[in-house]
Amino acid sequence: DGGITQSPKYxxxxxxxxxxxxxxxxxxxxxxxxxxxxxxQGLRLIYYxxxxxxxxxxxxxxxxxxxxxxxxxxPLTVTSAQKNPTAFYLCASRYGPQDRGRVGNxxxxxxxxxRLSIL
Amino acid sequence: xxEVEQDPGPLSVPEGAIVSLNCTYxxxxxxxxxxxxxxxxxxxxxxxxxxxxxxxxxxxxxxxVDKSSKYISLFIRDSQPSDSATYLxxxxxxxxxxxxxxxxxxxxxx
Numbered sequence: 018d019g020g021i022t023q024s025p026k027y028x029x030x031x032x033x034x035x036x037x038x039x040x041x042x043x044x045x046x047x048x049x050x051x052x053x054x055x056x057x058q059g060l061r062l063i064y065y066x067x068x069x070x071x072x073x074x075x076x077x078x079x080x081x082x083x084x085x086x087x088x089x090x091x092p093l094t095v096t097s098a099q100k101n102p103t104a105f106y107l108c109a110s111r112y113g114p115q116d117r118g119r120v121g122n123x124x125x126x127x128x129x130x131x132r133l134s135i136l
Numbered sequence: 137x138x139e140v141e142q143d144p145g146p147l148s149v150p151e152g153a154i155v156s157l158n159c160t161y162x163x164x165x166x167x168x169x170x171x172x173x174x175x176x177x178x179x180x181x182x183x184x185x186x187x188x189x190x191x192x193x194x195x196x197x198x199x200x201v202d203k204s205s206k207y208i209s210l211f212i213r214d215s216q217p218s219d220s221a222t223y224l225x226x227x228x229x230x231x232x233x234x235x236x237x238x239x240x241x242x243x244x245x246x
Contacts, residue, residue: 023179057144059238060180060224107179124170125234127179 019044021128023108029136030102038093038131040108049091050109050125053077066091106131140227142237150245155212159225159237166229169201171210174222215244
């Protein structure tokens, strides 16, 4: 079945450590996104990528980094510079502007998230 | 930053009742509207997607958009305990931006 797979489901970070969250999709979507979800805060956009080898900062990019070397994969690294990393991280994807024949904007589809906590 | 506003709830209704969930949005340039359902410790699941004013129906779910008042609604008929979740509304434009509401928690009481 097509979908978005995030791993691991739970992750713990030690002080000063970088950790990487995985996001893989087999939906053939061009665009991929990372969000952070905190209680009462809603979804906040960290980074997004509309095409391989290109990505843009979202609203809260500080302390995070991404790469997009393959269409299927968009890993997120939470660096030691992110002082409050405890949150639920969600990856999403959708058909983007590079997809021919798609009319208008397309909705985003989400993975099941990674919960990151501090040790 | 343009906003999407939702009442956080919780909203508790008896099983079988009609549920009405509502959002307001502020950016009239954003013409696409979505409703997502999110269970605890899971990612949001797309329920409804529409870009026009009026009603769109899918099974027990009806999405209603009123662009003149910037008001979005989701109706759930014959509500079930399995409908208990957080419901997110979202509003998107022709660029890559989607603005999400903070969600309304819904409890269906057996």
